[in-house]
Amino acid sequence: xxQADDVLLATPLADRHVALGxxxxxxAGWLMPLQYSGILEEHRAVRARAGLFDLSHMGELFVExxxxxxxxxxxxxxxxxxxxxxxxxxxxxxxxEGGILDDLIVYRLGPERFLIVANASNAxxxxxxxxxxxxxxxxxxxxxxxxxxxxxxxxxxxARVFAPLTEVALDGLRYYSIAEGEVAGVAALVARTGYTxxxxxxxxxxxxxxxxxxxxxxxxxxxxxxxxxxxxxRDTLRLEAGMPLYGNELGRDGTPFEAGLGRVVKxxxxxxxxxxxxxxxxxxxxxxxxxxxLVVRGRGIARHGYPVFAGERATGLVTSGTLxxxxxxxxxxxxxxxxxxxxxTILAVEIRxxxxxxxxxxxxxxxxxx
Numbered sequence: 001x002x003q004a005d006d007v008l009l010a011t012p013l014a015d016r017h018v019a020l021g022x023x024x025x026x027x028a029g030w031l032m033p034l035q036y037s038g039i040l041e042e043h044r045a046v047r048a049r050a051g052l053f054d055l056s057h058m059g060e061l062f063v064e065x066x067x068x069x070x071x072x073x074x075x076x077x078x079x080x081x082x083x084x085x086x087x088x089x090x091x092x093x094x095x096x097e098g099g100i101l102d103d104l105i106v107y108r109l110g111p112e113r114f115l116i117v118a119n120a121s122n123a124x125x126x127x128x129x130x131x132x133x134x135x136x137x138x139x140x141x142x143x144x145x146x147x148x149x150x151x152x153x154x155x156x157x158x159a160r161v162f163a164p165l166t167e168v169a170l171d172g173l174r175y176y177s178i179a180e181g182e183v184a185g186v187a188a189l190v191a192r193t194g195y196t197x198x199x200x201x202x203x204x205x206x207x208x209x210x211x212x213x214x215x216x217x218x219x220x221x222x223x224x225x226x227x228x229x230x231x232x233x234r235d236t237l238r239l240e241a242g243m244p245l246y247g248n249e250l251g252r253d254g255t256p257f258e259a260g261l262g263r264v265v266k267x268x269x270x271x272x273x274x275x276x277x278x279x280x281x282x283x284x285x286x287x288x289x290x291x292x293x294l295v296v297r298g299r300g301i302a303r304h305g306y307p308v309f310a311g312e313r314a315t316g317l318v319t320s321g322t323l324x325x326x327x328x329x330x331x332x333x334x335x336x337x338x339x340x341x342x343x344x345t346i347l348a349v350e351i352r353x354x355x356x357x358x359x360x361x362x363x364x365x366x367x368x369x370x
Contacts (some may be wrong), residue, residue: 001064009332012149012210020228028121030057033230043231043325046196050155051229052217059123060148060204061130064113065139066132072106072114074273075133077256077265083108088176088193091264093129099252099280100259102126103244105193107178112139115178115204117150119246133274147209152199153217154237156368161221162201170201184216195234197241198368204358207224236322239331242293242364248304248319249291249333255279257266258287258335260363289316293365294358296321296330302358303332309348309355310340318349324365331365331369332358 008031017024033054035042041093045051063072069081078091088107092100102122107115118126127143129356134141136333153162163170168190169180178191186209217226218228235245244250256265256279265279296302302321307314321332332349340347343362348355 007148009057011054012207013054013056013214016211016214017054017228022228022230026232026289027231028057028119030120032057033228035230035232036228039230039232039236040230040325042227043236045225045227046155046229046233047326048156048199048238049225050153050157050161050200050221051227051233052167052214052221053152053154053229053234054149054214055152055202056149057120057212058150059116059118059120059126059143059145060150061116061118061127062113062142062144063116063130063134063139064110064142065137066112067137068112068114068139070271071134071137072116073110073141073269073271073367074137075130075281076104077108077273077275078106079266079269079271080106080108080114085110086177086179088178088191089264092261093126094279095252096278098255098275099253099283100246100248100250100254100256101129103250107189107191109178109180109189110277122246132183135351147207148204149207150202150204151210151213151217152194152200152202154196154198154220154229155195156198156227157224157226158200159199161224161226161306165216165220166354169234175199188213194244196237197243197364197366198237216271224323232336235320239333240321240324240326240364240366241323242333242366243318244291244333254289254335255282255287257282259291287338289335290338291319291333291335291362291363292341293363294318294321294332294334294347294349295361295365296332296349296351296356296358297346298356300349300354300356301330302334302351302356307350308334308336308358309350310337312346315340326366333363337359
């Protein structure tokens with residue numbers, strides 16, 4: 001996993017991706033599989049059966065110590081102290097102006113032991129910010145991003161495929177929960193979380209154990225139709241599920257309230273957390289823009305950066321867009337003026353010089369069958 005500034009990092013599964021015929025691309029400083037058999041086929045496999053993902057580019061940071069919970073309550077917009085042991089929460093780390101540095105998942109592993117999973121593109125930023133913010137507390141950070149691997153299995157058959165390979169009782173592992181136990185004979189953390197809109201599990205192991213976990217899941221899952229899945233289908237899956245992507249829907253130029261994620265900001269906690277004053281103002285003023293779902297009602301696909309209009313008035317920009325493999329129609333997410341954000345509103349996206357009608361719809365676009 002090498003790492004000079006101009007050298008791409010490779011996950012411990014890189015050779016396996018090559019052997020599987022993956023198309024590899026640069027992503028956030030890493031060499032990652034974009035697709036194997038094809039984005040459409042991989043997407044449909046996750047929706048119908050299950051897919052296997054290498055997410056070892058993500059950041060994993062452990063925070064522990066006598067005041068670990070209080071340190072994270074100061075550093076993040078949520079309140080990890082409220083978590084029961086074994087539970088997780090979606091959170092964000094903001095700058096003093098309320099801009100989003102990254103969105104995260106926080107897991108409580110013990111009374112004062114937490115795991116934070118950060119986006120690959122922001123792992124170093126999050127690590128540095130946490131180190132600075134935790135410095136005044138009796139807590140320490142162990143950034144194990146380059147010492148751990150993360151493998152995920154996602155899809156309606158994931159529990160059936162995964163259960164025989166782990167000692168973790170999956171029936172008792174609720175959504176947004178985590179447990180320690182062996183997977184394929186190696187020590188692991190198993191979380192019931194994901195980024196696809198489907199049921200599934202994310203498995204965190206030491207770097208040297210990643211190959212064994214990947215190989216076992218892929219081989220065991222073959223009879224059920226489990227396939228390896230690249231970043232291309234991961235993006236179309238998360239978009240259908242209405243899940244934001246940092247750099248598209250989230251960034252330093254926006255607040256959680258504008259992204260429709262104000263629920264993660266705990267303004268009532270007894271901690272003067274970083275960004276609190278700015279976020280209190282943002283909550284009081286109301287959003288200057290709103291993230292919405294769009295379904296394109298004409299020909300063309302709305303892509304990132306395309307302008308959105310309400311009549312002749314420019315109202316916003318598309319943040320993500322694709323032809324939905326599940327729904328069979330072009331979908332997108334966009335920031336628009338709050339007055340244009342009501343579901344049912346007909347706007348227009350400029351696609352290749354033509355303004356194409358697009359209807360505002362509630363997110364997410366896709367709901368999995370329960």
